[in-house]
Amino acid sequence: MQTLHIIKIGGNILDSPLKLESFLQDFATLPEPKLLIHGGGKIASTIGQKLGIEPNMVEGRRITDAETLKLVTMVYAGLVNKNVVAQLQSMNCNAIGLTGADANIIPATKRPVKQIDYGFVGDVAGPEAVNAPILDTFLKSGITPVCAPLTHDGQGSLLNTNADTIASVLATAMAHLYQVKLIYCFEKKGVLQDAEDDDSVIPAIDSAYYRELKEKGIVTLGMIPKLDNAFAALDLGVQAVVIGDAAEIKAIVAGEDAGTLIKL
Amino acid sequence: MQTLHIIKIGGNILDSPLKLESFLQDFATLPEPKLLIHGGGKIASTIGQKLGIEPNMVEGRRITDAETLKLVTMVYAGLVNKNVVAQLQSMNCNAIGLTGADANIIPATKRPVKQIDYGFVGDVAGPEAVNAPILDTFLKSGITPVCAPLTHDGQGSLLNTNADTIASVLATAMAHLYQVKLIYCFEKKGVLQDAEDDDSVIPAIDSAYYRELKEKGIVTLGMIPKLDNAFAALDLGVQAVVIGDAAEIKAIVAGEDAGTLIKL
Numbered sequence: 001m002q003t004l005h006i007i008k009i010g011g012n013i014l015d016s017p018l019k020l021e022s023f024l025q026d027f028a029t030l031p032e033p034k035l036l037i038h039g040g041g042k043i044a045s046t047i048g049q050k051l052g053i054e055p056n057m058v059e060g061r062r063i064t065d066a067e068t069l070k071l072v073t074m075v076y077a078g079l080v081n082k083n084v085v086a087q088l089q090s091m092n093c094n095a096i097g098l099t100g101a102d103a104n105i106i107p108a109t110k111r112p113v114k115q116i117d118y119g120f121v122g123d124v125a126g127p128e129a130v131n132a133p134i135l136d137t138f139l140k141s142g143i144t145p146v147c148a149p150l151t152h153d154g155q156g157s158l159l160n161t162n163a164d165t166i167a168s169v170l171a172t173a174m175a176h177l178y179q180v181k182l183i184y185c186f187e188k189k190g191v192l193q194d195a196e197d198d199d200s201v202i203p204a205i206d207s208a209y210y211r212e213l214k215e216k217g218i219v220t221l222g223m224i225p226k227l228d229n230a231f232a233a234l235d236l237g238v239q240a241v242v243i244g245d246a247a248e249i250k251a252i253v254a255g256e257d258a259g260t261l262i263k264l
Numbered sequence: 265m266q267t268l269h270i271i272k273i274g275g276n277i278l279d280s281p282l283k284l285e286s287f288l289q290d291f292a293t294l295p296e297p298k299l300l301i302h303g304g305g306k307i308a309s310t311i312g313q314k315l316g317i318e319p320n321m322v323e324g325r326r327i328t329d330a331e332t333l334k335l336v337t338m339v340y341a342g343l344v345n346k347n348v349v350a351q352l353q354s355m356n357c358n359a360i361g362l363t364g365a366d367a368n369i370i371p372a373t374k375r376p377v378k379q380i381d382y383g384f385v386g387d388v389a390g391p392e393a394v395n396a397p398i399l400d401t402f403l404k405s406g407i408t409p410v411c412a413p414l415t416h417d418g419q420g421s422l423l424n425t426n427a428d429t430i431a432s433v434l435a436t437a438m439a440h441l442y443q444v445k446l447i448y449c450f451e452k453k454g455v456l457q458d459a460e461d462d463d464s465v466i467p468a469i470d471s472a473y474y475r476e477l478k479e480k481g482i483v484t485l486g487m488i489p490k491l492d493n494a495f496a497a498l499d500l501g502v503q504a505v506v507i508g509d510a511a512e513i514k515a516i517v518a519g520e521d522a523g524t525l526i527k528l
Contacts, residue, residue, distance in 0.1 A: 047338075050315050070343060074311075077361075078342020079334060082414070082422055086365040090420035096367045097341075101350040103360045103407050134405060141401055143367050150346070156354035158346055 003239075004139070004178035005034045005253055008167035012187040013246045014041035014080060021087065023185075023246045028091035030253050033139040033178070035170065036095075037147045038084060039163035044075040056119075064119040064160040072160050076148040084146050095144045100124075100151030101158055103134045106166065108151035108159050122151035122159025124166070127236060130173030168229040168238075175237035182238050183253070184226060185246035190260035191223060201244075204261040207231060230262040267503075268403070268442035269298040269517055272431035276451040277510045278305035278344060285351065287449075287510045292355035294517050297403040297442070299434065300359075301411045302348060303427035308339040320383075328383040328424040336424050340412040348410050359408045364388075364415030365422055367398045370430065372415035372423050386415035386423025388430070391500060394437035432493040432502075439501035446502050447517070448490060449510035454524035455487060468525040471495060494526040 007027065013019045027036060045055065048071045056063040064072070081097040088095035100106030100122070107129050108122030124130070138145055147170065149163035164184065171182040190201035191213075205213065210227060213219045219227060230241040244252050244259020251258035271291065277283045291300060309319065312335045320327040328336070345361040352359035364370025364386070371393050372386030388394070402409055411434065413427035428448065435446040454465035455477075469477065474491060477483045483491060494505040508516050508523020515522035 047315070051311070052314065073346050074338035074342040076342070077346045078338040078340070082337050082341045082363055082365060085363070086416045086422050087420045089365055089368055089416055090418055094368055095365075097363070097365075099346055099349070099361070101346060101353055101359075101361075104353055104358055134407070137401070137405055141398060143398070152350045152353055154354055156351045158350050 001177070001179045002033065004174055004180050005030060005183065006037070006167060006171045006174070006180055007034065007183045007185060007249065008037040008039070008163055009185045009246055010039045010163070010187065011041035013185065014038060015043065019246070020084075023249065024084065024087050025091060026249050028088055028093040030249070032142065032144065035135070035139070035145045035147065036084070037149070037163055037167045037170065038080060039149055040072065040076055041080065043080065044072055047071065047075055058116055061116055061118065063117070064121050066120065069120040069158060069160060073150065073158055077150055081146060081148040088144065088146065093144055094142055095146045096138060097146045097148065099148050099158065100161065100166070103131060105131045105135060105147075106151045106161075106169070107154050108161060110153050110157070110159060120157060120159050122153065122161040124151060124161065124169045127169055127172035127175075130169060132173045132177060135170070135174065136177050164226060164229050168233040171233050171238045172236040175239070179239045181253070182230070182233055182241045183249070183259070184230070184241070184243045185249065186243065189245045189248065189258070191219065191227070191243055193218060195220060202260050203257065204263060206263050227262065231264070234262065234264050265441070265443045266297065268438055268444050269294060269447065270301070270431060270435045270438065270444055271298065271447045271449060271513065272301040272303070272427055273449045273510055274303045274427070274451065275305035277449065278302060279307065283510070284348075287513065288348065288351050289355060290513050292352055292357040294513070296406065296408065299399070299403070299409045299411070300348070301413070301427055301431045301434065302344060303413055304336065304340055305344065307344065308336055311335065311339055322380055325380055325382065327381070328385050330384065333384040333422060333424060337414065337422055341414055345410060345412040352408065352410065357408055358406055359410045360402060361410045361412065363412050363422065364425065364430070367395060369395045369399060369411075370415045370425075370433070371418050372425060374417050374421070374423060384421060384423050386417065386425040388415060388425065388433045391433055391436035391439070394433060396437045396441060399434070399438065400441055428490060428493050432497040435497050435502045436500040439503070443503045445517070446494070446497055446505045447513070447523070448494070448505070448507045449513065450507065453509045453512065453522070455483065455491070455507055457482065459484060466524050467521065468527060470527050491526065495528070498526065498528050
């Protein structure tokens with residue numbers, strides 16, 4: 001099977017035009033087929049403030065009310081997504097910008113109200129919900145999908161969905177068609193042994209070592225969902241997951257000594 | 265050759281959620297293949313005002329400065345486009361939202377500065393610039409493109425482009441692959457003999473009659489670019505052009521007595 005690289009970039013890159021351009025230059029040169037997922041970044045908050053849309057927090061959780069859904073649809077699917085696509089086009093990468101509603105790629109369900117009503121937040125049932133054949137059609141046509149963190153409920157509403165989750169669900173959905181390498185880019189060079197030391201990157205983590213790291217309190221709260229997502233993806237057939245720095249994407253894809261490799 | 269319906273809807277439908285939903289219900293039931301182009305509507309002005317982006321007019325012409333480009337990217341490609349897509353998905357129409365940058369469908373050039381600098385406005389060289397094969401791939405995969413009025417310059421920038429122009433350039437580009445029927449939906453039931461009488465629809469206009477209507481001052485300034493676009497499209501191989509009311513789209517597509525048929 002052919003290798004497919006699925007790469008997720010976070011807010012720290014999107015918030016810096018220079019970092020973003022540099023990353024996209026590298027991304028454009030990576031071998032096809034490939035797929036990019038982007039998160040939101042601070043720009044949604046900045047524009048939201050101007051529009052008078054205040055972050056709606058309930059018990060410390062961010063709620064996607066109707067106004068916030070409009071905001072993230074404008075910023076994630078419009079401003080961020082289309083500018084990334086236009087930039088990639090200028091770098092000879094034939095990108096197409098997608099939300100989960102486009103070509104029904106990622107149907108989801110509105111998160112049920114339990115203790116907290118998260119509002120217009122989408123949960124994806126699992127990889128089998130993803131419309132993998134149409135993504136495969138795009139990839140085989142030499143097109144590189146660029147996915148915004150939005151899904152839809154099949155009843156006319158878009159839904160805000162965590163970009164890490166979208167990355168792992170797309171990776172697992174494509175794993176029966178490709179050897180999928182899933183790469184999470186974030187603001188560090190990898191999972192750190194010492195949170196204060198940016199060079200203390202752990203080269204590899206398997207499930208036994210992950211348990212140990214959690215017991216010792218080395219992996220922090222923010223990393224645990226990322227690593228849980230990574231192991232879940234591996235369990236479902238993704239070949240490799242790497243957590244690392246967007247600035248090192250070429251080395252990571254080349255299999256050089258960069259980032260933290262997650263393996264079963 | 266198979267018939268392809270290319271339908272352009274204007275601001276008056278987008279500004280009314282009820283009208284829009286009713287139109288999309290009708291559109292979803294139209295036979296495939298089909299393609300939708302939407303304009304902007306007043307929502308961009310409303311959101312622009314909240315963001316403090318004032319319409320920038322020079323000598324009566326609207327200028328797309330950098331802030332306005334961001335605004336229309338958010339509103340046209342994000343808010344409007346993705347909500348139309350999500351609604352169509354709920355109506356069993358497998359829509360995909362696109363700008364001209366996506367899959368490089370409509371490359372354009374920034375309008376050269378002459379007397380007026382229009383800013384980030386894109387002119388499309390002609391139908392040969394359109395990436396018709398990939399649109400054909402979408403249509404053959406049962407996907408319905410929904411196009412926002414934005415193109416790109418191939419150098420990383422999106423460009424604001426008139427939706428009527430996009431409709432006619434797409435129609436002419438697809439005319440060697442399909443029998444294309446191009447339908448412009450606007451706020452009237454068709455081209456009117458008497459601007460004050462909504463029921464005075466002219467059933468058909470050929471080029472001789474068009475000259476006569478212009479000489480008599482019956483077609484107004486706003487209609488002339490639309491009709492010029494229509495005749496240009498017919499000259500370049502589009503089979504039929506109809507100008508009519510979105511509420512009558514089913515009748516228009518069925519070839520019933522609705523709207524104004526433009527013919528050579």
